[in-house]
Amino acid sequence: GDAFDSDTLKIAWVLSYMKAGRASTYALHVLRHPGGVGSFTDWAAFEKDFQAEFFPIDPAKSAALALCNREQYGQGKRTLDEYIDSFWALVEQAAYPDGLQLCLTFWDGLHPALMERINNLAEGRPDDEQIASWYK
Secondary structure, rough: OOOOOOOHHHOOOOOOOOOHHHHHHHHHHHHHHHOOOHOOOOHHHHHHHHHHHHHOOOHHHHHHHHHHHHHHHHHOOOHHHHHHHHHHHHHHHHHHOOOOHHHHHHHHHHHHHHHHHOOOOOOOOOOEEEEEEEHH
């Protein structure tokens, strides 16, 4: 059987785990909305709203657009490994081909101090045509 007595309790339980980032913003929006959790007629209505909020209609297009905006894909304060992982995921979703443009996009998103270190390399600089060499 179902562990919840009602869809309202189930929705409230799901929202209780949304504590960071966009998820937190979404949960607060739902809870502050007139009617709160009860504003959803049933689980299916919540699920539809949730999917519209968190699952883009065209993930490849969304990823490609994110790769056009350094503020969205750039390293920022993340570690290099975190940056590489998120960049790689966007590239895979967007189905971007390897090559100079992709390497330059990756380069442009690096933390400035790391960019300078790479610029000062006498040898061992990553290949500007092979993104895999930038991930090492």
